[in-house]
Structure formats: C-alpha cells, structure tokens
Amino acid sequence: MDILLLCGYFESKYQEEISRKTKTWVENAANTFQKRLIAGFKEQGVNLKVVSAPLIGPWPTAYDDIVFRGFEAGESAENVQYVRFNNIWGYRNISRTAALKKRVRDFVRKSEAKEKAIIVYCPHTPFLEAAVYGKRLDQSIHIHMVVPDLPQYMNLSKKAHPIYDFFKSIDIQKMDRLIAQVNSFMLLTKYMADKLHVGKRPYIVVEGITDVKSIPCAEKKERGKSVAYAGKLVEAFGVKRLIEAFEMIDDQEATLHICGGGELKPYVEETCKIDNRIRYYGVVPAEKANEILQNADVLVNPRQNDDEYTKYSFPSKNIEYLMTGNAVVAYMLDGMPDEYRGLLQVPGNNSVAALAEAIRAALTDENSEQRKRQVQISRTHLYYTAVAEQICGLLNGLSH
Template sequence: MHILYVSNLCSDEKFKEIFNNSSIKPQQQAQKFHSLLSKGLINQVESVYVMSSLPINRSTDNNVSLSGCKEIKNSTTYHYLKGIKYPVLKHLSIFIRGISNSFIWCFQNRKRDRLVICDVLNLTVSISAFLASKIFGVRSIAIVTDIPDYMQNYTLLKKNGIRSLFSNLYKRLCNYFMYRYDSYIILTEQMNNVVNPNRKPFVVIEGMVDLDMKDVPNILDNKYSEKIVIYAGALYEKYGVKKLIEAFLKLKMDDARLWLFGSGEMEDEIRSYEQLDNRVRYFGVVPNEDIVKKQLKATLLVNPRPSNEEFTKYSFPSKNMEYMVSGTPILTTPLQGMPKEYYDYVYLIEDESVEGLTQTLIDILSKPKEELHEKGLKTKEFVLEVKNNVVQATKVLKKLS
C-alpha cells in the first residue's frame, strides 16, 4: 500500500523552524494529529508521501524556506508545495502545484495499491488531490476533524465584508467536496450524520496518543510542590475558560495555582486576572513539548468545555488525549462526543456552574497525591493500549482500505 497524505503537515524539524520564526504561531494541534496518524500509517504500509501546504502566514519570517522542497524523515517523504505569503496568490499557486504533484504521484504509482488521504479542512491542497484521485480512480479518504459550518461560531469575533464573503465561500466549498469522498475518518459517531449523508464507509477515531509516550515516566516525586492546575488550548469564553478562571478564584487554597497556555480572544482578560490573583499565570503560546513537560509535573489537567453546546457532538478535543497520556489526572465535562468508555478514566464535571466547578476542584485537589497519581497512571495505561497512533492507524486501514 502506498499513501498520498494531504494536509499542512510537515516534519517535526520544519514545524519547529516555522514556529520559532512566526509571530502568529501555527496550530500545534493539527500538526500533532496528522503527525501521529502519518507515523502510525508508515508502520503498516510501504510508503507515505506527504503533500503539504506549509502552515505559514504573513507573520512568518523570511528565513523560513517557502520553496517546493522535499524531506525524507523516518521513511516518510514530505513534499512542501511552494507558496506565497499573500492569501489569494498563495491559494492559487498551491492549487496549481497540488494538481501537478497529485497527478504525478497517481501516475507513478499506477500499478500499485494506492490510497489518497486528505485533510478536508485544508481546502486548497485537498481539492487538488481529490480531483486527481477521481481522474485516476484512486480511493479517497477524508479526514474530518471539525464541521465547517461550526468552525466560525466558536468565538465572539465576527467577520464582515470581504472576510465574511471568503469565509462563506470556504464553508460551501468544504461541504461540496467533503460529501464526495469514498470514505471518512471522523472524531465522533454524531459527525457521521453531518459529513457522510450518503452512508459511505467510515471509521471513528476520537484522536490518538503517541506510542512513544510509554517511555516517558510520570513520577510522583517529580511533581511540583504546589497544586498546579493546567489548561492548555484555545482561550475562548465559549470553551469554558472564563468559567474555569472564575471558579478557581473562589478556591480557598493558598498552594493552588492555575496555569493557562494558548491564544485567543481572552488573552487580555486573562492578564487582568493575573493582576487580580497572583495564583493565576498566563504563559502564552509555547512549544507543545514544553507544555507536555509541565503536564507531567502538574497535579490536574482541566478541559472545561461546556457539554451542552451543540458543537461538542462533533468534536473530541485533542487536548484530552494529550492530557490522558501524560499520566496526570484529567478533569473534563461529559462532552456529547466522548464515548462512555472514557468515563472510568477521567474526573467529570457534573455541575458545570461556576460554583459547581469550584466544588469539584476542591474535592479533587483535596485528595491524597498518591490517589491522584494512581488515577493518572491508569488513564495513561488505557490510552496507550487502545488509542495509540499505531492502533488507530491500523483501525483506519482495516476498515477503509
């Protein structure tokens, strides 16, 4: 089996280069998801050829190479389509080069068992590969990690004028092509009714964890002396971040700390909370590997995303998987898209009011540190056994190839 994997994925080294040279940081969640899946696939197939539009923007320093170069890392070939930083020209040039390279790959592998896997949200490059797959009769799989119609509703920010026009065009094109793939990789069962109305083959993988984390220990003696509660992700009120902070402020524990990582509309507000209570600390956007190191030493990892929001049917936060494999216990709401099998391995926020969340934090942070540590280790064992990236990649190939 030979796979053309289409997204904005790049090698770990290239992503680090882009991250360090950008004032507006690229999304680390998408990079991690596609990196884990591609690394899981390479263990099962003869070759993985990644065709990527690099996650660059006009804030990216000119030191980052934008030329159409290739890298080979761990038996995976990365082909970065040459891009231009200016939006319209960028998409046009990537589409043209994507069509050309997709045709070449399909032709060169015409006598082999082939599969095209596309991140449908990376619209420009996925359309080019999708069209090539139809012309050459290659099976196509859509990776759908979010519902296009919901993506613009997560924040309070409104798009007006030309930006609104392009946003609506993006959603229409996403939906048009999304319905036409041969099969689907989705995050929740509920997503299937939306993205797969023609009832084609699909597989649900809520996410995946890095199998290599089995060699990264979570040691009780290495924990911070204070009770560190961490939230790492998008800083939007709609994600429950404000409610988490307000609940924490009501917590009467001098040795408790709330650390927040990420970016979003609440950044300035969070800085004001820092001035109000010195137990709250905002770190901004930092490399994922640094966040993981802090998660290993923390007391509790929290995802306060409200479970009553409609969009939670169609998402399984990647942060939950990252939290779980760290070996530090996780506190989360009972998200509609989260299977019941996870309930035994997480602490649940059953009362999602500010007062209820405060009481939940009190209950958990008052537990013996040994009990919390044991909970986290059992959670890590669970996800490493049944949700690691090799297991999930095998599941994809068995059901869809």
C-alpha cells in the same frame, strides 16, 4: 499500495520558526495528530508520500510571511514535501490548491502501483480539491478523509469578521460537493457521519491518536496544588470561566499555569497582574506545553457541553491530558464515549462555582488507581499503529 497524504504537518525542527512568526496560536494539537498518523502509516508496509501545506495562519492577521517558501531550517529530515504558496488572506487557498495539485499530478503519473489512495487530513478545501483532481486523473484512486473537526465549527473566535463568515459559508458549500467524492472516512465522533452525509460509505470512529512513548514511565513522587491549561485562548473554550473558577479557590499555595494564544490573551495577561498565582507563558513550542502539563497536578479542559458543535467534537486535549497520569477536570461532551466519564473529574453543572469545586476535588484526589486507568486508555485502539491499520483496512476493502 501507494498512498499520498495531503496534510498541514510540520516537523519539530520548524516549531521555533512557526512560533516566532505566529501572531495568534500554533496548531500544535493538529500537528501532533498528523505526526502520529504519519508514524502509523510508515509501519503498514505501504509506499507513503507526504505532501504538506503547513497549517499556518494567513498574512497579515495571523502570520508574518506573505509567501510561504519553506522553512529556514533547511530541507526536510522526514521526507515531507512542503509546497510553496502565497499566504495572503483571501487568496492563499487558491495558491495552496494550485501548489498541491502539482504534487498530486506527479504522484498519479509516477505511481506504477495498481492500488493508489489519497488521504486528506481534515476538511480543508485545498486538500480536498487536490484529492478530487487526482481522482479525475485516475478514477481508480480512493480518497480517504480524516475528520478531526467539522469546518463550520473550526473557528469559534468571537472576533470572526462578517466578511470571513460570508466567504466561509461559500467555502463550506464548495466543500460539501467535494466531500461527495470521498470514498471513506475516519471520524472522531459518530455524529459526524450524519452531518457529512456519509451514507453507506465506509467509515471508522476513532476519537484520537496516541503514542506509547508519551505515556509517563512512573508516577510523580509528590503532589502539589498546580493547575494547568494549554490551548487556544478563546471564550468558547471556557478559558475565562477557568480563570474565574480558579479565583474562587482560596488557597495561596494553588497556582494556575496557562499557555497558548488567542482573543483572550490580553485578559489573561491582565489577570496575572491582579493574581500572582496565575502564570501565563504565551505561545510556546509543543515540548514546552507538554512539560507544563506533565509537571502540573490537575489539568483542566473548561469547554462546556452547551452547543450543537460538541456532538461533532472530541477534544484531543482530553487524551493528551489523560496520558500524563494527572487528574483531569473536564465536561462530558455529547461526542465523547461514556467510558471517559470514569476517567474525568466532571463538574456537577455549568456554573463557575461547580467548575471551581471540581478543581478543588481534583487537587485533593490521591487515587493512584484512577491515574492508572487514565493511562490505560492509551493502550488499545488509539495507538497510532492501530489507527493507521484500521484506515489501511478500509482502503484495502475498497480496492477489492
């Protein structure tokens, strides 16, 4: 089978360039997800081609480059084809779509395989438009979409402009028509199936992808009082509440380490001046973020289960946190399977005081068996090889 993956992945050697040019945040979690997805497909015995329109922000608000021409570090080392596109907000999706269609046309014309599939990473209109275009060129092509988030819940920033909201609503209507052409899905929560009107089309539910190499070989010898958060600094994700909860912990030995970017960056920087226990590292490469998380004792995901979108969300952050073997404080979202409840330190309610108490409890938790159970979650269906195998199983089933 010939498979074309349309995605927004960028290789590790381009991380520094993207971080330097980004004005908001880097989509590190999405990039890690795609990296593992690609690694899984490469082990499935399929002929895989990867075409990427990297998930960078638009110019001028989120990224420095008006036109994306590729990367300064040179040619791809992983045989990823990066498309060139105009990055001006409002026009870039049109440019991205045109560039992707050219690569799709090449794929369709050059492939001699009887079975062909186009896999789309995430509900992004340019990816879907290009995939549907490929299906018009060859009706036998199967389109599979990986859905880590629903498009209407991808931007939870309070600073979203009314013009953005207007065009986003139009984009979602267009996307709904395109999704109707998709043949199969990988969803992160079961509730996504209804929202996407999947109907009788086949799908799998997999809450994330892990890599065995990311699992720590041994537990840390000493525990301290270090708390960490890595991710977007937006109020909807609870970062402000995390800081308020930490300030309620009266312990001068405790420290809070934060990395990421977003609307709350000025607030975080200001709190560092007031409380010297709080350290902010800014937007950092994924490797640095992983280092901060691994060296901490307690990792916190302060996103609450207080809105409809939580039914359609499984934060990849939770899996990355659990894989460190450290204590994890997080809320049980509606989209999370119950098995995670026993792996997390869950706040008693949505108050800041309850979050502070959960962090205190995690700081004093010496239960090594819990750590082992946390790491164990990465040893089953979430492995990148197992996930890719399930997707290929869907594709093979559709072709017979």
